[in-house]
Amino acid sequence: MSKNFAVIGVGGYIAPRHLRAIRDTGNRLVAAVDPKDSVGVLDQYSFDVKFFTEIERFDRHLEKLRRGPDENRVHYVSVCSPNYLHDAHCRLALRVGADVICEKPLVINPWNFDALEELETETKHRISTVLQLRVHPELIKLKHS
Template sequence: MKNFALTGLAGYIAPRHLKAIRDTGNRLVAAADPHDSVGIIDSYFPDAAFFTEIERFDRHISKMRRQDSKEKIDYMSICSPNYLHDAQVRLALRVGANAICEKPLVLNPWNLDLLQEIEDDSVGDINTILQLRVHPSLLELRDRIRSENGRRHAVRLTYITSRGKWYKYSWKGDPVKSGGVSTNIGIHFFDLLMWLFGDVEKNEVHISEEERVGGFMALEGADVEWYLSLKENDLPERTPEGQSTYRSITVDGEEIEFSGGFDDLHTRVYEKTLDDDGFTIEDARPSIQLVHDIRNATPQQPSESFHPFVKGYSLEEV
């Protein structure tokens, strides 16, 4: 049984990590979050120490290491806001633990180089969560693509997830802290597409706004038209009433169905990580580089062949 600490306990994604820690037969001994709405922990690890100040959390887990306590941390799960990931990964390594960090591992690609140097000098390893890579349907799709001997595909990615006014007042609405729309809601899809179809050969951004971004990229094995949005009026008219999210990935006109099977993906990633087969800095690097490039790109006029595909993008309905 391994000992875990966790940062970002009050956040949206933390329950998936709590479940993964429990379901892999391990225990959470310490957690931190500046917010104290963390009653969810009672369903998992009610005896874990909890801190609202990262400095006291740091002191506690450092003390456990120095005393070689039975609660010495083996792994730290990092579920905090994106801009804190880098520093908290370094905290994990400094106390002799392995890091399991939510995506994005960092916001800028050059931060990966420093983390790699620190990891090389540390006893702990750095791993991240790329849970779509363990989804059974997507693993089958990848096997199918690899069996097609280099056939080139046409792909469309549309992800619209409407957000209320609160969003722009939170860290998620601050591009400096979240990386903006392409990073905050898109990075796992971009990682998936490169995992399926190879590295980026061409990247064009056609629209870049506070709440939506879209463009075209040529991957080694696919041409991809993509669109990400937080705007409710971008939802297709056929979206069921009360549903605030629309997600679609098509390959050669065929919808990829992977709406189910999400409940245990974090647990599967944890299992791989605990078996020394987790997702590393180098696994994370391509998508972090891509969203950085998207974030800093100057929008271009779409080519005549570009085919907008949501009503908010103004030509045709989905």
């Protein structure tokens, strides 16, 4: 069964990789937010998606989906926003009942980990971070072998 995704920071540098992964794994992007108009980015992936330029409206939309049927709710939120916003955006995603895929760093201040861990326990949803190994010497050797 495919899962529903939302992306925060869809106009950012790394977001196209998340969009491609969502599409290539047979999942659906149902909502996206970025302060800049990112419709052109979304159009490249043929998503029929609800797009927002204001995080507050995006948040309300995800909450509305959470209260509806399970097949409409957002199961995962990809956080591709600037680093200093990761903590707040992970909290938003957990509060609307989604698991989170967050670009690194997860938080700027280490003491914020505890609060996120508590929220994971409360909501029974998880945060995963991306660990890119594309510059790891062994993977580069493998790629060129």
